[in-house]
């Protein structure tokens with residue numbers, strides 16, 4: 001039987017894969033200078049020679065990795081309406097009927113939310129439109145975009161827009177506005193037609209047909225890069241990873257974002273029908289990743305977006321900025337959600353939890369100052385679980401330099417923001433995914449490492465002449 005490989009990591013975010021004897025020598029401080037791993041481990045700050053003093057490099061690396069912590073909220077989600085014509089099982093609490101009254105954001109609330117956006121010191125600001133179906137209030141989307149651009153003439157920030165939409169209600173004129181104002185669109189495609197239609201019922205029972213027609217329309221105006229899609233993976237989708245991936249390939253996408261179904265947003269009965277254990281998702285993910293690696297090996301570019309986020313944290317000195325996997329957590333500090341009713345939340349999940357009656361997450365009202373929102377009792381409460389490096393379980397975990405904290409999930413699912421890693425689905429997911437990725441890295445297959453390097457650096461695979469970072 002092959003001897004196990006041990007993963008060691010440090011606070012600078014470096015890692016090394018070691019044999020048990022090398023690991024024992026490192027821990028005991030007895031590795032001699034002529035050991036083949038000595039200078040590699042020295043360069044990665046696992047061996048410190050007191051006579052050399054600190055180079056300051058490790059502090060610089062840590063500062064680079066945590067640069068987001070001082071930026072201020074950069075993602076600002078506007079829920080312009082809760083109305084939607086779909087009745088997706090996994091989104092029961094996050095929608096209202098098409099003709100329901102009182103579920104649209106007012107201009108006063110939108111305008112006040114823009115005050116909060118530009119109060120943030122973040123240089124890069126993204127305004128994301130969500131719902132419900134935000135295209136049902138495209139008039140408000142248009143007004144917010146024009147006002148944000150006008151204000152930005154003074155502020156000079158890097159301003160981006162995005163919108164999550166079914167694509168059913170975006171005509172040529174709206175899409176031309178999206179093109180002219182660089183509004184990136186993200187849509188939901190849950191798999192092959194039958195599965196998509198089953199999971200995403202609309203009144204005319206033709207969600208797939210209308211989504212694909214909308215995709216073609218959007219691509220003809222915005223170009224292929226202007227529209228992304230992601231599946232919501234229910235129990236039915238987990239049965240056949242290749243089928244979901246092949247659907248995206250057939251539609252001409254070069255990437256897919258494989259995420260487990262959110263634990264929020266649906267009733268307990270529905271959860272039994274479409275939900276699953278996190279271990280089932282991790283098994284699905286291992287199979288899906290193996291298939292994607294095979295496609296890339298054959299020369300087809302097909303990226304798994306979440307793997308590219310984790311690999312950037314593992315293989316590069318940079319953080320992706322991804323707000324859902326940060327320490328300190330992105331809730332509030334990286335993202336703010338302005339609900340249609342003027343309430344402000346630190347995450348979309350917090351908004352959904354509030355819709356089910358758990359109102360502990362509300363930061364305040366949209367006309368409160370940013371300082372008041374970020375120093376609110378809810379933020380102080382969430383701060384207890386916001387720094388992964390201090391949390392029970394995480395502080396002793398080898399994956400913590402690449403992982404993050406999710407106090408909103410732990411508070412909603414387990415009662416308090418610190419939570420219990422032993423029963424946490426957030427932890428089970430990341431533990432599982434890190435083990436899969438480091439398993440591949442330990443195997444060191446050159447073609448896999450080329451793909452991983454390309455994903456981590458967001459470069460075409462052809463640009464990667466030789467994969468770096470491969471341990472012996």
Ligand code: SF4
Pocket residue numbers: 388393394395397398399400403404421426427428430431
């Ligand atoms: S894998 Fe789990 S224990 Fe490790 S850092 Fe992530 S959440 Fe914490």
